[in-house]
Amino acid sequence: MRDDSLWVFGYGSLIWNPGFAHGETRLATLAGYRRSFCMRSIHHRGTPQRPGLVLALDAVDGARCHGVAFEVPGPIAAETLEYLRARELISAAYLETRQRLELEDGRQVTAVTYVIDSQHAQYCGALPLEEQAAIIADAEGGMGANSDYLFSTARHLEALGIGDEDLAWLTQRVAQINRG
Numbered sequence: 001m002r003d004d005s006l007w008v009f010g011y012g013s014l015i016w017n018p019g020f021a022h023g024e025t026r027l028a029t030l031a032g033y034r035r036s037f038c039m040r041s042i043h044h045r046g047t048p049q050r051p052g053l054v055l056a057l058d059a060v061d062g063a064r065c066h067g068v069a070f071e072v073p074g075p076i077a078a079e080t081l082e083y084l085r086a087r088e089l090i091s092a093a094y095l096e097t098r099q100r101l102e103l104e105d106g107r108q109v110t111a112v113t114y115v116i117d118s119q120h121a122q123y124c125g126a127l128p129l130e131e132q133a134a135i136i137a138d139a140e141g142g143m144g145a146n147s148d149y150l151f152s153t154a155r156h157l158e159a160l161g162i163g164d165e166d167l168a169w170l171t172q173r174v175a176q177i178n179r180g
Helices: 075-090 131-136 147-159 165-180
Strands: 006-010 026-043 053-072 094-103 108-116
Touching: 006 075, 006 094, 026 108, 026 165, 053 075, 053 094, 053 131, 053 147, 075 094, 075 108, 131 147, 131 165, 147 165
Parallel strands: 006 108
Antiparallel strands: 006 053, 026 053, 026 094, 053 108, 094 108
16 A cells, blocks of 8 residues: 555445456455435436435444445545545536545545535435335435445445445345236
8 A cells, every 4th residue: 555545435336336446356355334315316227207216325323334445546545535525526416525444354445435424405314114125125316226326335345345234125125026
């Protein structure tokens, strides 16, 4: 790791579609947050008329979120941040923060991490899983079907050995709804 490198934490679509060049990639854990479908998507996976749901990091005491840390070399850090801001801050529902991560090898790094603004109009942290499944099964936005986002994220988390009970349940339920 170089001193001028930038770390980025991925917990959802950044895992399977980072969209930026990076060097080292490590499994990582973020304390104090949980991965949750707690953000209404009006651009990428839904529309203003029919919002979908996307994953966000919701602050929860005692929670731990497992994901992937990407090291971005210093010479391309500024352009990577520009790209991430255009992608992640499209509706200002996420907050760009710097969070301490523990990498799988025990190292600690500080990473750019996008967390939900619980005061934002798109925040919906208290939706029951059944309601989440109904929304995800039906929504579609500029980046495609909301269900594809769920299925891809769940598949990639599983391939990395990262368990997520809510995503596993949602994957089964949305597939069941889609089969009709």
